[in-house]
Amino acid sequence: MKLPPVASSCLLALGIDCISNVIAQRMKAWRDGAPFVFDRVLFLQMAILVTISAPINFYWQNWLERAFPGWKMEKKKRTADTSLDAEEKQVFLKDDGEDKKVVDEEVRVRNWWNIFRKWFTDCITMGALLNTTMFLVVMGILKGKSGGMIWTDVRNEELKIIWDSYKVWPIANFFSTTYCPVERRIVFLSGCGLVWNIYLTLVAARL
Structure with a gap:
């Protein structure tokens, strides 16, 4: 049975993100000079985050394509x-x-003007804000934090994470919005984000 595009894309994204989570945990243990102990709670938290965020991003990318057709x-x-x-x-x-x-x-x-507007909206403005806020809020809820503590995390971490994201996502988003079919865009971005998800796992571990 063929899965709907949103389901297949999100499952592939979940698989890629789970791999990056394990790599990040190993890197953290190596950096700290400690034996590797698999953190099941952190793994589950990141898996839940992707389960929530991947469908939202799938429909976000479809909206971008409708709003700014690339052809x-x-x-x-x-x-x-x-x-x-x-x-x-x-x-x-x-x-x-x-x-x-x-x-x-x-x-x-x-349509290069639309491609630019789609790229700018996604990785420079609303896309970056949406995903960073979603990451901090969902992780805060999963860690049992109060609304005030989550708001503190947003104020302290959001701009830093967005700034760091500009080192990765502008190029990845340009290729995804220009050359990648919209139904496969989440998978492509998850593949490009393997390193970025390692970074997010390390951030989640310290929140």
Whole structure:
């Protein structure tokens, strides 16, 4: 049975994020010079975070694609192939005055202005704010923190995490919004975010 795109994308994202969590725990043990002890609670917390955030990000990416389509149709002219009739070409022919036939046809081209706006909205403004806030709030709830403590984490950590994210996500988001199909964008970003999720796991461990 074929899973819906949102389900398959989120399951793949969950798998990638779980791998990054184990790597992060091993790195933390190595950095601290301590024997590796698998932290099941932290692993479960990060898995729950991804289970909540991945569907939200999936629909967020779909909204971005609808709001800022990455492709547009443009009319271009070319010399007609007279071996085909107009119906086969699905275009209109006209005489150019030199006994040649030229074709007005619509072709799909990248909409770079929309791609820029989609990229800027996702990784520089709303996308960065959405994901960072979601990370801090969900992790705070899972750790049993009060609303005041969660708000303190948001004030103290959010801008730092967003600033650090600019070292990773602008390039990854450019390629995802430009070349990756929207239904596979979450998986692509999760793959690119393997290192980033290691960083988030280390942040979650200290919250």
